Amino acid sequence: MAELAQVGTGRNADVFALGDGRVLRRYRDGGDVAAEAAVMTYVAGHGYPVPRVYAASGPDLVMDQVDGPTMLDAVLAGGMDAEGAGTQLAELHRRLHALPPRLGREPGDAILHLDLHPANVMLGLHGLVVIDWRNAAEGPAGLDVAVSAVILAQAAVDDRLPDLAGPARSGLAAFLRHAGGDPASLLGQALAQRQADRSLTAADKVLLGSAEALIREYLGRRP
Numbered sequence: 559m560a561e562l563a564q565v566g567t568g569r570n571a572d573v574f575a576l577g578d579g580r581v582l583r584r585y586r587d588g589g590d591v592a593a594e595a596a597v598m599t600y601v602a603g604h605g606y607p608v609p610r611v612y613a614a615s616g617p618d619l620v621m622d623q624v625d626g627p628t629m630l631d632a633v634l635a636g637g638m639d640a641e642g643a644g645t646q647l648a649e650l651h652r653r654l655h656a657l658p659p660r661l662g663r664e665p666g667d668a669i670l671h672l673d674l675h676p677a678n679v680m681l682g683l684h685g686l687v688v689i690d691w692r693n694a695a696e697g698p699a700g701l702d703v704a705v706s707a708v709i710l711a712q713a714a715v716d717d718r719l720p721d722l723a724g725p726a727r728s729g730l731a732a733f734l735r736h737a738g739g740d741p742a743s744l745l746g747q748a749l750a751q752r753q754a755d756r757s758l759t760a761a762d763k764v765l766l767g768s769a770e771a772l773i774r775e776y777l778g779r780r781p
Contacts (some may be wrong), residue, residue: 648735
């Protein structure tokens with residue numbers, strides 16, 4: 559088989575072009591994408607914007623190629639304002655949490671992405687598309703909101719990212735105004751999940767205290 563052309567790389571996976579508008583995403587650390595593919599197929603069936611899945615085997619997922627920048631790249635390039643991005647991110651949360659749960663093991667469960675931030679939203683030709691469903695689970699919607707808030711807040715307080723800190727603050731404030739739910743009650747759990755994330759460096763984890771303080775400040779202003 560001919561060597562595949564790599565067209566992208568992320569924190570955990572590499573993406574290869576297959577032609578005919580399809581790509582292969584392969585996790586570098588192995589694993590099984592079956593559960594991720596099942597969630598993506600389920601939410602797509604309810605009209606949620608995700609790439610169409612064609613095949614899933616081991617660490618490999620074949621899906622539609624999404625042409626366009628990420629929401630993060632669009633904000634940094636000036637093609638989208640940070641407040642608008644935060645508002646749209648909140649709407650993606652609200653739409654996802656309004657879907658009927660696939661498993662529904664506990665009353666009030668919702669489908670959670672648990673990594674829904676601007677780098678995992680693509681500006682496709684026909685609108686926003688949410689990618690990277692590896693962490694998807696079911697549980698209280700507020701946990702999903704809290705996890706996204708922590709990710710945004712970490713960028714907002716990171717002195718190593720001077721070009722990102724300002725937009726992240728604006729996006730976080732807008733996101734928390736519009737996302738709804740009760741993220742404050744689940745913020746501790748969200749912070750614990752980020753603390754346990756093996757992909758974060760020690761320097762990233764040091765920021766969690768400042769990130770929490772910023773989130774609680776913004777939540778205190780929320781009407």
